[in-house]
Amino acid sequence: MTTTSQRVTAWTPQEGISSAVELFTRTFGTDPAGVWASPGRVNLIGDHVDYNGGLCLPIALPHQTYVALSPAEDGRIRIVSDFEGVEVWEGRIEDIAPGGVEGWVAYAAGPAWVLREDGLDVGGFDAAITSCVPVGAGLSSSAAVECSMALGLAELAGRPFSGDDADRARLAALCTRAENLVAGAPTGGLDQAASLRAGDAHALLLDCADGAAHQVKLPFDEQGHAILAIDTHASHQLGDGQYADRRASCEEAASLLGVGSLREVADTTSVVDLDAVLDGLPEGTLRSRTRHVLTEIWRVQEFVTALEAGDIATAGRLMVESHASLRDDFEVSVAELDTVVEAAMAAGASGARMTGGGFGGSVVVVAPERQVAAIAEGVRELARRRGLPEPQVHQVRASAAGGRLR
Numbered sequence: 171m172t173t174t175s176q177r178v179t180a181w182t183p184q185e186g187i188s189s190a191v192e193l194f195t196r197t198f199g200t201d202p203a204g205v206w207a208s209p210g211r212v213n214l215i216g217d218h219v220d221y222n223g224g225l226c227l228p229i230a231l232p233h234q235t236y237v238a239l240s241p242a243e244d245g246r247i248r249i250v251s252d253f254e255g256v257e258v259w260e261g262r263i264e265d266i267a268p269g270g271v272e273g274w275v276a277y278a279a280g281p282a283w284v285l286r287e288d289g290l291d292v293g294g295f296d297a298a299i300t301s302c303v304p305v306g307a308g309l310s311s312s313a314a315v316e317c318s319m320a321l322g323l324a325e326l327a328g329r330p331f332s333g334d335d336a337d338r339a340r341l342a343a344l345c346t347r348a349e350n351l352v353a354g355a356p357t358g359g360l361d362q363a364a365s366l367r368a369g370d371a372h373a374l375l376l377d378c379a380d381g382a383a384h385q386v387k388l389p390f391d392e393q394g395h396a397i398l399a400i401d402t403h404a405s406h407q408l409g410d411g412q413y414a415d416r417r418a419s420c421e422e423a424a425s426l427l428g429v430g431s432l433r434e435v436a437d438t439t440s441v442v443d444l445d446a447v448l449d450g451l452p453e454g455t456l457r458s459r460t461r462h463v464l465t466e467i468w469r470v471q472e473f474v475t476a477l478e479a480g481d482i483a484t485a486g487r488l489m490v491e492s493h494a495s496l497r498d499d500f501e502v503s504v505a506e507l508d509t510v511v512e513a514a515m516a517a518g519a520s521g522a523r524m525t526g527g528g529f530g531g532s533v534v535v536v537a538p539e540r541q542v543a544a545i546a547e548g549v550r551e552l553a554r555r556r557g558l559p560e561p562q563v564h565q566v567r568a569s570a571a572g573g574r575l576r
């Protein structure tokens with residue numbers, strides 16, 4: 171989703187509710203029936219593995235998308251957002267289908283289609299959407315829109331999704347389906363799981379083979395460490411075919427290796443027989459991309475072990491190795507991301523890596539609190555020297571999943 175507005179500071183829930191209600195009332199002249207919100211995410215480690223049945227470890231951000239909603243008569247839909255200046259889209263529930271809507275409306279309205287397909291009686295509605303999730307920063311502003319809309323529309327249709335994780339997993343899968351089929355982005359489910367299943371002060375260990383999730387307590391606060399999400403301001407675009415190309419390579423490699431997904435290979439081999447496994451593939455990108463996926467899944471396992479032992483130094487080393495693997499083997503990094511990782515490490519970070527799909531977007535950094543100011547200055551300075559856009563530093567904390575706020 172590409173938009174122009176760039177909000178950077180996380181709103182308090184009260185500010186978010188007020189902004190969505192105010193936009194709703196100003197546009198539709200009534201008070202909404204309710205307000206729902208869902209957060210963006212930053213993935214600590216485990217990228218480009220979700221669609222391989224792998225393991226990811228996101229946290230939800232304090233930055234959320236807020237949706238004020240009311241049911242409307244006769245299947246009429248009006249959606250207002252302030253993504254690209256205030257803009258109202260009007261249509262009918264029957265219009266919401268793959269190929270029927272595009273741009274931000276596909277993300278906002280796609281959940282209505284999947285929920286209907288799933289048997290819910292979703293009718294017409296009025297919706298006002300406001301967000302403080304930085305847009306185009308690779309922090310899942312799209313999933314935040316889908317998940318907040320899905321929570322609200324399901325509840326209006328008489329099927330509230332509780333805080334129960336199995337229930338949330340089901341809704342996350344529906345939102346991923348909306349993104350794949352209505353918005354047409356072939357993404358893997360990490361973002362929606364983070365937005366709907368993450369826990370306050372924890373990272374979410376998501377097993378994409380069976381959808382299971384575990385909450386992993388983070389040792390950062392107690393050891394005086396901060397988490398930074400640094401937006402490179404390089405343009406972030408998954409829709410230009412690069413993401414789909416990487417996904418296709420992984421599927422081809424799995425098929426050549428005779429397995430349903432590369433996760434099966436990760437579970438039955440280890441780093442000592444990595445080369446022997448890769449010998450089963452033609453030389454070149456299929457081998458290097460497969461090497462990334464296998465080693466990244468193993469790194470997530472080691473990272474969780476390190477966090478549980480409170481070993482931030484090892485976790486940080488794994489983040490840097492993950493970045494190198496995404497850059498050299500999977501080829502999804504860009505100069506802006508590499509520059510921020512390099513500068514953050516030089517200024518005393520414990521770990522830094524690109525996060526999310528790549529080709530722009532953000533870097534996640536774990537660093538001692540006392541180094542945060544030096545890191546912020548260091549990344550700006552190196553970007554300036556290299557003629558790159560000025561990166562924006564957000565200090566974030568692992569926050570709770572989305573839900574109803576009013």
Ligand code: GLA
Pocket residue numbers: 216217218219220221357358359360361526527528
């Ligand atoms: C994007 C996609 C996710 C995931 C990441 C890479 O954020 O939406 O499904 O594949 O890229 O880990």
